[in-house]
Structure formats: C-alpha cells, structure tokens
Amino acid sequence: MASSTGEAPESKGTHQYQPRDFKVVGTTPLRPDGVDKVTGRARFGADMNLPGQLVGKVLRSPHPHAKLVSIDTSEAEALPGVKAVVTRDDFAENEAHHDILCNIMARDKVLYEGHAVAAVAATSRAIALKALKKIKVVYDILPHVTDVDEAMKADAPILHDDMFTHGVDPMPTTASNIAGRCEFGHGDVDAGFEQADIIIERNFKTAATHQGYIEPHACVATVTSDDYGELWGCTQGHFVLRNVSASLVGMDVSKLRVTASEIGGGFGGKTTVFLEPVCLMLAKKSGKPVKMAMTRDEVFKASGPTASSSMDVKIGCTKDGRITAGFAEVRYQGGAFRGAPADFGAMCAFACYALENVKAIGWEVVTNRPKGAAYRAPGAPMSVYAVESVVDELAKAIDMDPIDFRLKNAARNGDKSSYGPKFESLGLVETLEAAKNHPNYQIPLGPNQGRGVASGFWFNFGGETCSTLNVNQDGTVAISVGTPDIGGSRASMCQMAAEELGIPYDQVRAIVTDTSSLGFNDTTEGSRVTFSSGMAVIFAAREIIGKLCERAAMMWDIPVEAVKWEEGKAIPAGANAGDFEPLTLAEIADAAGGTGGPIAGHHEYNADGAGVSFGTHLVDTEVDPETGFVKILRYTVIQDAGKAIHPSYVEGQFQGGAVQGIGWALNEEYIYGDDGKLQNAGFLDYRLPVASDLPMIDTVIVEVPNPGHPYGVRGVGETGIVPPLAAIANSVSDAANLRMTELPMSPPRILKAIHQAEAAE
C-alpha cells in the first residue's frame, strides 16, 4: 500500500506499474455526468444565479496599443442602477502576478484591442452597457505590431520598456519585444549536415488559433461585508483561480471559496483568470453578487488564443534514410505578455527521433495581441508541423515509405531525447507499426487525393494532487477530487476506485469539490488528471482497504495481518486465520459506527512519473483544383495511452485533438488588419470545423504501460493535436503535388499555390 506521508523515496515516480487482470478498468460504463449534459440540466458557468445579483460588463480598448492617459468614471458612477465601477486604481500592484494583473485590467498602457480598461456592475445589462459608454478614457495612441517577424525587428514598436531578452548572453541593454531565447540539442549539426546525401530546408508560418470552446468565460461572485468571498465559474483549475484571484483582490486564500461549474470546453484556454478577479472586485465594492459572462467577441479578443509562429527547419539524411542532422529555429508570438511556448516548441520539434546531431532554438516574442493561453500541447503542433513536413519531403526525395523513414529514425527506449533526458519507456514505434498495418494505409487513392502521415509527442506531467474517498453506510463510495472534469475524468476515477475496492462501478460516485473541501490541486492541464488524480484515488482506495481489513479483524477478533481483501470482500488470509464468512464492503460499512466510525481514505502528493506520449496520424484528403477546398476523406489516430481506463473517453480525446488540428490546419486563423484590430471575432468568420466537414475519426489505442503508474496510465489529452497539422499538410502536398508551408491551408491559399505552381511549369 502506498503511504501518503514520510520522506520521498528515490525515484518514486518510477516502477510502480504492476501488470494485473482488470475487471472495471478498460470497460466503457456510462458517464456520471452524461444525462445532465444531454438533458440540459448540467449547470455551466453562466447557469449560476444569486438573489439580487448585478450584471458586470467590461469596457475594452478599441486600440491595439496606447498609453492610458486618464480614466474618468464619474458619469458612469452617477448613473442610476450602477452599483460599482472598477479600474486599475482598484487593484494594488502585485509582483507575483504582475502580468496577469496588467492583463485583467490595463494599467499604464493598453496592449491589444480588447484589453480591459474598466468594469461596471449595474442592476441590468442595459444599464451596465450604458454606463460603459459614459466612462471617459483618454488614450495616447502608439504604433502597434501584430506579426511575430515584424515584432522582432529592431525598429518595431516596443510593448514593454523593461523587456530585455532572457537567454541571450550577455543580456541586451536595450528593450525589445523578444522576451526570451532558448536552445536544446546535442551533437554537432554542422558535422551532421556534412554527412547528409540530401538536405531540405524550409520556412513555415502558422496562424494563431483559438481553442474554440463553445462556452464563453462566465462567473458569479459574492463578497460579504466581513470580506468572505465565494465564486462560481467555468475553469480548468479552481484552486489556481482561487489563489490568483485572492491575491489580486487582496483577500486571504482561506476567505475565498471557488466552485468549478461544468465546463463547456477549455483545452487549455481556461487555465488562467480573465473576468474572475474583476467580478470579485465589483462584488466587493458593490456589496452584492455580480455575474459576468463574456460575449463571443470578447472571447476572441480578450481571452487567450494560441501563438502564431514563423519557423525555419533544416534536416539532412543519407540515401538510405538515416537522419544525420536536424535544425529548427522557431519564433512564437504569444500576445502582449511573456509566455509564448517557444521552449516547448523547440523541445518537441525533434522529440520523435533519435538523432546524433540536433539543435532547436526557440524565440519567445510579444506583440499587440491578447495574451496567449495554453492550447493542448502548447507550442508542439507548430514546430512538429514544420519538422514533419520536411521529414515527409525527405522520405519522398529518397523514394522511401514515410512510415519506414520514421521507423528508421524513431526514438526508442534508452535513446537520448532531442531535448535532453533519455527516454525510459515509450510507444512511438508501436504507433508507427500500427499505422503501417492499418487498413486505411492500404486503400487506393483516386485523382486529386493524397495520403499524409505524421507523428507527434507531448511530455505529460503530474503536479500537485489530492483526493479523498468516503465509504458511505450502504457500502457505496464517494470520491472527492479537486481537478475539474473536462474529459470524462469522473468516470475514470470511479472505475479506478471500483477496480481497487472490488465493487461495481455504479456503487462509486465522483464529484469535483470546491476549494474549501480539499487540499490544493493543480489545474486540469498537461494531460495529468487521469494519471495524477487517478493515482491519488488508487492510493486512497488502498488506504481504505487497509482500514476495511482492520474493521473485519476487529469484528472477527483476529489480527489484521490475518485478513486480506479480495474481490470486494474481507476474507481470512489463510486456513490458520479461522473460519469466517467473508465480509463485504457494504457489511463492514454498515457496522462502521460500532467499529471506529467513518471509513475514509485520502492521498496527497506531487504526482511525478507521468509517461511521455507519442502518436501517429494517417490522413487522406482530396483537393479540389478549381476551388482549393480540402476534403478530409479518412482520418486515423493511433496513440499510446499506456493503459486506457475508459477506452471510449480515450478515443474521444484522440478524436477531439484530431478535429481541432483539422481546423488549425485548414481554416482557423486570427486575421488582423493593418489597424491592428481582429477582423474575424466570431464563429461566422472564424471557421471551426463542424460535423459535416468531417469523416468518422478512426482510432487505434496502443498500450505501452507507463512504468510510473500502477496501471500503466499515460496522459492522452494533448498528444492528439500535435500530428494533425503536419499529417494534413503532407496529405494535401501528396494530393496537389505542392508543399504548403503556411497554415491554415484555406481554399484561397491553396488555390494561389496551385496557380503559382502552374505558372512556374
């Protein structure tokens, strides 16, 4: 049994895996939240209402870059029905969360169109909107920059006078928009290129995209006169939300209780705060509950899209397909503040390959766009798109099957990763072999049709986690977790508890508790919940089993060592223990009042040992040469899950990642005008893929156990979005006989490339 206390052992994150025959894990029971969601009863962020609540609205900057000279709220405050107005003056400087503070309410400057300047709480939406118009803001407009390459130039408008590039030695003495530089790799790439028979070098660009969650950001806050606050809202991490919001508002953490609502999509975009501290401040100032919800326009302009990128990739290989050197330089803009995931992009770029000579450089850049947030495997899809496109071209150039090319160079157990550490256990080769053997890889293609392959990688991590299990008097079990359920985790938690305790799935119920009911939990991100919360549930269940055996021993009047737990029952450990009828969990629970009281298990820890994750995607497309429209004919996701707890949910994660990748590859993009303003802040002009755009996404779950989890679980939520950009680009390239180096591959862009290719012939 795992212990929740005591000194951390050496390598506690490894070698916990124990093969076993599962009874509940690996099945596909109904999700506990399913009925509520399909009947509309589930309560999302905007579904919470409190008596007497006010409506909060935000005044946002119309300019992409300007000094905030003055803000006069007097007329707004005098408007009947207005109960509170907040501006930068209501938030004290906060060193720990400086950028977040500046993002949720502009201070000296507005840094992007949509940047919050003030907020109002009023008795109705109409009054709140009217009040916003009465706030007088004087701006001193500054030149702006929204393109990553432009922002890096020496004469670019500078966003932050105190931004000096980290990671450059010596550190520059003049400010720039380059927040940081990072570099990974080993060997000698110049020597490696000299060994190559063929070298391909390309430049790539990808557009910024939004996570596209359907549910806008929304919350309700209330603060009592003695400064106790409650907040309800949609978030991927209510403990982090609580800590950051409390800090920005100036409250003790213990005085703020946050409840996570059901969530209508997050994908990384709801791992930070936007409205919540503002809502709390309005509630504090007004003394009344305040509800806020973003419009779709606000979601696009003022939440956290992903980075856009500009990248150079150079790879060399021998005639027989051995990569001799790989080089990538990736430049990511992540909006107006630090945080573009250039480091992860550089680390993931070549992670699929065992290379003797590899170098990846990442540049983190700021521009006059909304501060980026995480989006599923942040930073990886773009750099992998660039690398996997060149890998595809190399395979074609030497007339080698693209899967064979990848197999020849694939990272295997014990190989040194391109970002440093050795891989301990990974399933990339298994996904490639499954792809090669898949029936979809053999289907003949017709005219204007092409096939693409790409592989991808994501790290996965564990993080701070705790869970509690309570045995009810009737023998059912309640699980409390602190990680919002964004992908079906409540079902998988119940499965793991049922597996350990030996009871049916439907006798276990999991809830996501509020922040006052459980210790700190990191955000639901990093593909970590099934791994880390699940492992906490497993260890808490094992603690319960120990207690159940103690109670049975008490009831039988034998030593606890003489009792063992098997298939949901306490039984004598051997013939010498005595002859007793097995005691079920329900029987022990029913007697608990007389044997020591309630029975509960708990586990808290830093969950290390998350296994890396690899996937390979196959895509068939058809390109209409007259319109440039790309039709996805077939799509197959093959990914290593370590162990699929609930295979349908795992498939759902694979499919969701693929669909978001299809949108990113083909249509989605933030389009900025020369005026620095977003031109397509709505779903009519920002083209998400819909069901009619898609075939059934086929899936293959590969299971190479993660040695760091008792069941072998790896995170599966993020890797699925890493290969699609490249796989689709490779497929389109195959179909149209041209190499698309800029995303999205929207019809006008493809048509232009076709016409250019025709003109060149």
Next chain:
Amino acid sequence: MVQVVLSGIMKTAVDDQAEIEIEAKNIKQLLDALARDYPKMEPYVKKGLAVSINGVIYRDSLYQKIPEDAEIFVIPRLAGG
C-alpha cells in the same frame, strides 16, 4: 557530487560547460546551488525549472532524492493545456 547537464543557453549560464558537478542530495539543493554558484542561472531557477532524474521528470518535488550516479537534466518547467 552529481553530474548535471544543461541544454543550450542554460549551458552558457554555467560558463559553457557541457556538464557540471554539483553537491546536492535532492532537487532543492541542486537548484539552490545552481543559482548560488552560477548567478546567470538565477533567472532560470526563478522562472521555474524541472529536473529529470534518470529519465523521470520532476516538476514540483523539491526534496526528491538524487542518487549519486543519476543522469540529471535541467529543463524548463513543464505545463500543458
């Protein structure tokens, strides 16, 4: 003493050494020593780092023991979506 490998620009922060030796029995001692002995490493330590011990990446476990002969890599602190 444990052997520590830093990638890329972090390598320049430790006087361009491919590997450095540090007296550390756990991750906290390792990070403290890096910031103390190599001042250019301090911003990286402050920003947040993860440490790979024999291929297992530790993000938060500061008191994780480091075996004498372990392969140690220092990499950026992992996050996700």
